[in-house]
Amino acid sequence: MLQENKTWYLRGMRDGVPIMLGYAAVGFTLGIAARNAGLTAFQAFLASLLNNASAGEKAGFTVIEHNEGYIAMAIMMLIINARYLLMSCSLSQKISPKTGLIPRLIIGFEVTDEIFGVQMNVPGMINPFYTYGVITMALPGWSLGTYFGVVMGNVLPANIVSALSVGLYGMFLAIIIPPAKKSRIIAALVVIAMAASCAFAYLPLLSGVSAGMRVIILTVVISAAAAYLFPVKEEDGYGA
Amino acid sequence: MERNIYVYILVMFVVTYLIRVLPLTLIRKPIKNRFIRSFLYYVPYVTLAVMTFPDIVQATTAPIAGLLALIAGIALAWSGRSLLTVAVASCAVVFITEMIVL
Numbered sequence: 001m002l003q004e005n006k007t008w009y010l011r012g013m014r015d016g017v018p019i020m021l022g023y024a025a026v027g028f029t030l031g032i033a034a035r036n037a038g039l040t041a042f043q044a045f046l047a048s049l050l051n052n053a054s055a056g057e058k059a060g061f062t063v064i065e066h067n068e069g070y071i072a073m074a075i076m077m078l079i080i081n082a083r084y085l086l087m088s089c090s091l092s093q094k095i096s097p098k099t100g101l102i103p104r105l106i107i108g109f110e111v112t113d114e115i116f117g118v119q120m121n122v123p124g125m126i127n128p129f130y131t132y133g134v135i136t137m138a139l140p141g142w143s144l145g146t147y148f149g150v151v152m153g154n155v156l157p158a159n160i161v162s163a164l165s166v167g168l169y170g171m172f173l174a175i176i177i178p179p180a181k182k183s184r185i186i187a188a189l190v191v192i193a194m195a196a197s198c199a200f201a202y203l204p205l206l207s208g209v210s211a212g213m214r215v216i217i218l219t220v221v222i223s224a225a226a227a228y229l230f231p232v233k234e235e236d237g238y239g240a
Numbered sequence: 241m242e243r244n245i246y247v248y249i250l251v252m253f254v255v256t257y258l259i260r261v262l263p264l265t266l267i268r269k270p271i272k273n274r275f276i277r278s279f280l281y282y283v284p285y286v287t288l289a290v291m292t293f294p295d296i297v298q299a300t301t302a303p304i305a306g307l308l309a310l311i312a313g314i315a316l317a318w319s320g321r322s323l324l325t326v327a328v329a330s331c332a333v334v335f336i337t338e339m340i341v342l
């Protein structure tokens with residue numbers, strides 16, 4: 001069992017490498033935003049260490065910058081990070097029912113788009129040590145990236161920041177494309193989701209919806225329609 | 241009124257952490273309902289697809305670089321390359337494309 005945990009931990013660290021690189025880049029740009037909002041390097045580092053949420057932190061820094069109040073901050077976080085609620089529900093079915101409270105509290109701490117993605121990519125149930133391995137790489141990348149973003153500002157060349165910023169999306173593609181190759185339903189869902197997301201981003205009226213809300217609305221509507229039309233068989237579900 | 245940045249950070253943390261941790265700690269059993277199971281099964285694919293496009297095109301300085309990274313990423317993932325390979329290759333495509341077009 002110990003040997004197995006070690007293997008999973010190392011595998012998590014390996015899958016955490018692209019996340020760390022991407023997070024360092026995103027964290028860096030967040031740091032620049034934090035500095036503009038008036039945070040010190042330590043405050044920005046602390047915010048990133050505790051939150052690990054790009055859209056959420058960016059919105060949070062905006063609230064701080066405009067001195068909008070603690071209630072406004074709480075409501076903003078609730079709306080912009082609500083998608084993590086869905087991911088957490090999904091993850092609750094990916095871990096063994098026997099998993100204790102402490103592992104649940106740690107896994108819950110790092111429910112992010114990317115870490116959720118790699119966890120769902122694991123066949124069967126997740127060994128918590130896998131998640132710990134990913135966190136070991138991701139958390140320093142994110143928080144130190146933010147710290148250096150404040151300290152170093154615009155020292156990192158723009159072309160490097162631009163290139164690093166797509167690493168996370170490359171990772172998402174590596175997660176969703178192989179299952180789409182095997183299942184026509186998932187392939188169709190991916191195409192529909194991307195098309196709808198594009199419509200929300202560019203069409204008048206729809207483009208007024210914030211990025212966080214767009215993710216929630218489309219995820220709920222499209223996944224519910226798919227679940228209604230194509231319910232999965234028992235053996236296709238989690239832990240199979 | 242001047243507010244404390246540390247209290248702001250604390251509010252951010254508490255709200256975000258509760259959202260993330262409550263379902264994981266409260267839902268302790270496998271969900272039996274077939275619709276909910278199916279729904280949660282499809283959620284990751286839809287969420288990740290929604291977040292990838294068109295955001296990948298908006299993240300780069302030159303949109304064409306993001307578009308090429310998307311195409312390259314799909315092709316590499318389709319041929320079964322690893323997470324790390326697809327991620328690094330996407331970055332490389334953007335770096336080279338922007339060197340040419342910018």
